[in-house]
Amino acid sequence: MALHLVPIRFRDARDFVAMWHRHNPPPVGMVFAVGAADDDGVLRGVAIVGRPVARHLDDGRTLEVTRTATDGTRNANSLLYGAAWRAARALGYRRLITYTQGSETGASLRAAGWRVLAQRPARAGWDRPSRPREQRGTEHMPRTLWEAVP
Template sequence: MAHASGETCPDYTMESRNDKTITNEREGLNSPERPENQQLVISPVPIQTARAFIAWAQPHLALPAGTAFALGVQTGDGTLAGVMLIGWPTAWAFDDGDTAEVLALATDGTSDASGVLLGAVWPLVREMGYRRLIAYTRIDDPGTDLWDAGFRILPRPIGWHTGSRAGDVTRVLWAIRHAGGRR
């Protein structure tokens, strides 16, 4: 590059945003295959598909009966990353017609999949007329995604006991409820 005085100066070029984008794409940093770049989408899934996914992702989990519906979360390319089964409460103390229960939740490890499912299910069941949604976690599970979705720990109802069978693990009861209590 020559100045008006005739001197030559080194060519200083600044990297434009487009050059950086192209470099990132070349290196795969903007690729939809990268987990942090994937858009997660909620969709209904057939109950049998959800059951098969749970059996694959968490083979130790016993599949519950009485499922009302299933939700799935998919990545931007349509890959199923997680499922949730919703139904009526398994404990008679909560089977009041106002309460639904998260019966099972399983993911393939995709970041935020369980949080996205939990965040989507409460508005959906509330729209269906339920006033409370409950879920259980193992005592050793911190329940971070439940907490982030608005669930809170509930004390155990009178007469409710867990751990009565060999191999049972103590469970924590979580709930989210519509303001205003019962109808």
């Protein structure tokens, strides 16, 4: 099955993530999104790119792939990660990052030419007495920080 890139609206990308993502809800915002469709026009995957979640990385020149989701179609994630980096560069951004959970291999990222920047230990979450946050189900998991290779 051949895949190609398609434009996608934020609402449609969020709906796709809500249906297919294994462990995270759709993000609340984005800078852009891109879809992967098959030859029949059936949407097989999406990538949503936004500002970095960690505020110290939000320097105006960095974006983060905040969510990808596919229906399991082979190579869809790699296609989306590569397209996200090309689009970010075309918009003038210098850096694109993303995270995977400790149990994920990162095979799609490696296939798209990304590299590991850091291993992040598990943390209790974003909740602080001064800034209460809801639990999202991703607390207490180690993560890997990835960067698209220029």
